[in-house]
Amino acid sequence: MISHCPHCQGVLQFSPAQQEKIDTALANLKGGSLRMGCPHCKKAIALRSDGNLWEENSPSVRPKETVLPPAYPDISWLAQSIYSEQNIVADVPKAMILMADGAGRKAVIKALADRGYQLEFPESGGDGLVQMRFGSFQAVVLHDEFDGSLAQSEFHRQMIEMPMDRRRAIVYALIGKKFHTLYRLEALSNSANMVINEGEVAHFDIIFQKGLHDVQELFDPYVEAMRQVAKDA
Numbered sequence: 001m002i003s004h005c006p007h008c009q010g011v012l013q014f015s016p017a018q019q020e021k022i023d024t025a026l027a028n029l030k031g032g033s034l035r036m037g038c039p040h041c042k043k044a045i046a047l048r049s050d051g052n053l054w055e056e057n058s059p060s061v062r063p064k065e066t067v068l069p070p071a072y073p074d075i076s077w078l079a080q081s082i083y084s085e086q087n088i089v090a091d092v093p094k095a096m097i098l099m100a101d102g103a104g105r106k107a108v109i110k111a112l113a114d115r116g117y118q119l120e121f122p123e124s125g126g127d128g129l130v131q132m133r134f135g136s137f138q139a140v141v142l143h144d145e146f147d148g149s150l151a152q153s154e155f156h157r158q159m160i161e162m163p164m165d166r167r168r169a170i171v172y173a174l175i176g177k178k179f180h181t182l183y184r185l186e187a188l189s190n191s192a193n194m195v196i197n198e199g200e201v202a203h204f205d206i207i208f209q210k211g212l213h214d215v216q217e218l219f220d221p222y223v224e225a226m227r228q229v230a231k232d233a
Helices: 016-027 076-083 103-114 125-134 154-161 184-189 198-232
Strands: 034-037 044-047 094-098 118-120 139-143 171-176 194-197
Touching (some): 094 103, 103 139, 171 198
Parallel strands (some): 139 171
8 A cells, every 4th residue: 555645745544443444445446546635736637556656657557458348337426525524424523633642632632532532643733734624524633822812822813713603513622821721701712612621631531521511502503504504595
């Protein structure tokens, strides 16, 4: 299986679920190539059944018959779906954690993993922005000293400026020494759904549960009203 895009040389990283979809598509490939889009440059990548790069003039894929049989069904959509927000294990929510290693981070990881979230750990704020661009996240936890101060954080600025139709689908939690846990006014002033004091992050599971309830209580009536408007239109 190739590991880099042949066009932009970007690294192709797949989760176990994504790799399983690719393997299934390749296993069902009887001829020709399987096409999928590069998550970086968006150009098409054609693969042979063995997972290597398909070359149009390769002897291994040149038809031997003078009379070609009917074409096999196009299953390229199966590989394409690994980059679709609607098809990447749709029933498993994803969470992004931007915190330095430590006891607090471990508490956050355990709490979200126990709730069934698929976790991602960006190495920097910039890396987090890239993952946000190509994936759908239902929860984001950011420490206010991760990758610089909150005021200087490009990641935090992008969360603030994110279009509301996408932003309201994300539970955004900020952790830091200056915050007062679950203080709604403080969360509002920082464009977050909840704030948590660093000294109380060991109780993240309980705090997150209460904060999540508050978010649902605030947004669910609004979302339901929008659905009704769309239905009546």
